[in-house]
Amino acid sequence: TEEVLHRQDKLAAVGQLAAGVAHEIRNPLTSMKGYAEFLQLDEKDPERIEFLNIILDEIERVNTIVEDFMVLAKPKMVELEEKNLIPVIKNVVSLLEFEARKKNVRLQFDCSDEIIQIECDENRLKQVFLNFIKNGIEAMPNGGDLHVKTMIYENNVQISIQDSGVGIPKEKLNKLGEPFFTTKKHGNGLGLMMSFKIIENHHGKVFVESELNKGTTFNILLPAKTA
Ligand code: ADP
Ligand code: MG
Numbered sequence: 001t002e003e004v005l006h007r008q009d010k011l012a013a014v015g016q017l018a019a020g021v022a023h024e025i026r027n028p029l030t031s032m033k034g035y036a037e038f039l040q041l042d043e044k045d046p047e048r049i050e051f052l053n054i055i056l057d058e059i060e061r062v063n064t065i066v067e068d069f070m071v072l073a074k075p076k077m078v079e080l081e082e083k084n085l086i087p088v089i090k091n092v093v094s095l096l097e098f099e100a101r102k103k104n105v106r107l108q109f110d111c112s113d114e115i116i117q118i119e120c121d122e123n124r125l126k127q128v129f130l131n132f133i134k135n136g137i138e139a140m141p142n143g144g145d146l147h148v149k150t151m152i153y154e155n156n157v158q159i160s161i162q163d164s165g166v167g168i169p170k171e172k173l174n175k176l177g178e179p180f181f182t183t184k185k186h187g188n189g190l191g192l193m194m195s196f197k198i199i200e201n202h203h204g205k206v207f208v209e210s211e212l213n214k215g216t217t218f219n220i221l222l223p224a225k226t227a
Contacts, residue, residue, distance in 0.1 A: 022066050029066070033059050065190065080119040080202070082225065085150065085157060086111050088122055092129040093148060096137065104143025107133070111150050116157050117225040124198045131191035132161045132218050138184065139165025139216060157224040160217055167212040176208065 036059065040052045093109045100107035129148075136146045144164035151158045168176070175181045177196040182189035199206055203223055210216040 025062065025066050029059060029063060065188065079121050081122070082117055083120050083122055085116040085118050085120070085125075085159075085222075085224075086114060088120070088125055089129055089148060089150070089159065092126050092133065095130070096133050099134075100137055100146065103137055103140065105137050105140055105146050106144075107137075107146045107148075109148045113150065113152065116150060116152065118157060118202075118222055119225070120202055120222070121198075125202070128195040128198050128220070129159070129161075131195045132220075135191060136161055136163035136165065136216070139163050139167075141166075144215070152224065153221070155223060156221050159220045159222070161220075162215065162217040164215040167214055167216055168208070168210040169212060173208065173210070 033056070036052055036055045040049060040056070089109060089111070093107060097107060133146065133148065140146070140163055145162075146164075147160070147162045149160045149162070151160070172183075177192045178189070179193050180189040181192075196206060199220060199222070205221045207219040207221070208216065209219075
């Protein structure tokens with residue numbers, strides 16, 4: 001018989017892994033950082049300083065990964081508060097406007113409503129939108145359109161992130177959200193896993209539609225407070 005892991009089980013297994021990995025990586029990171037900072041202060045050779053800066057940057061990068069993994073290990077780190085979703089999205093869109101323009105991507109946020117109250121962890125949710133919009137931009141190496149839209153459906157808000165990029169082959173759709181699944185040279189394959197977990201912690205759902213060389217739409221459904 002063949003057993004396919006339900007996404008939920010997959011995430012639970014990853015959570016245990018994450019707790020272990022985070023613990024093992026934290027301590028050596030801390031001491032490396034301390035020594036590198038000490039050398040940076042003391043060293044006068046410009047090239048060595050450059051290398052030390054690289055080390056520090058890399059350490060910071062690993063640190064970010066560990067912090068991301070912590071969300072899996074400790075779901076309670078997500079603290080929900082009632083917030084207006086619209087400025088949260090607007091903030092992320094404006095953060096990425098410059099990067100989009102550089103890559104010939106027209107980034108647009110169409111919001112019909114001005115206030116959509118939801119229970120959320122604002123910073124975690126920003127991370128989610130950042131991941132999806134960045135992925136969209138990265139899927140359009142020759143530029144294109146990226147539309148972010150919100151729509152109210154009964155007690156839910158749907159946030160769509162639509163790109164006109166390369167698309168995702170059908171046989172790869174079930175890989176989305178698996179840790180370390182990436183098709184990018186400099187990708188880490190953690191963005192979607194983190195995003196799915198955060199959305200799950202918000203009692204939400206994610207749907208994907210994709211057509212090769214036409215584009216991809218991710219629809220995120222989150223419970224909304226209806227007046
Ligand atoms: P990373 O961006 O580091 O590769 P992610 O978890 O964010 O990791 O995404 C995993 C993979 O899913 C990507 O490498 C890519 O193959 C695919 N993917 C995600 N979003 C899109 C998109 N909008 N268009 C095409 N492929 C996508
Ligand atoms: Mg990504």
